[in-house]
Amino acid sequence: GESVGLHLPTLSVQEGDNSIINCAYSNSASDYFIWYKQESGKGPQFIIDIRSNMDKRQGQRVTVLLNKTVKHLSLQIAATQPGDSAVYFCAEIPFSTGANSKLTFGKGITLSVRP
């Protein structure tokens, strides 16, 4: 799979390949990060989260990596399936500053899975 940043809005991968979706965040005070998946006409669906005291967290077929040094977050999807086609958003909250109610979302990347 290809690795793209949020400035490239579309990622196309072959079914069965691994996908890597990247996100650069700007608020160095952010300490909680979430990846959401949004299918057309639906609300964002929680995929996986990670707190700033970790650099990696694994779920079912998904892995989130956090690099606080360069303020970079990535979502890896193993064996990408057609059902993974959606828009993916990273979101962050700076809990430690007290502004802990607002999720700040990135602009999103469209993942398109080719059969």
Added chain:
Amino acid sequence: NAGVMQNPRHLVRRRGQEARLRCSPMKGHSHVYWYRQLPEEGLKFMVYLQKENIIDESGMPKERFSAEFPKEGPSILRIQQVVRGDSAAYFCASSPRLAETQYFGPGTRLLVL
């Protein structure tokens, strides 16, 4: 365990009318958040409420928009005298406690003619 419920799913209003959007949080969740999503953009925070209290409304437009979360019943986002620029998808999220994962509803798509 039902997820976050929102209604209506689609709402059409003419300019100058009022729009009322309702949100029922997940069972056991007392924290509600409203977000707005313009076409092909990410979600933007509007307001955060707990039962009977507005905690953070820093993302709400100063005029025409209001939100409430009464002791009984759903949270309501109210838009008075709607304009075409209010056309968007409005999403509600809930969490059981502050600083925990927010789970989203299906959204209300508002179209202002």
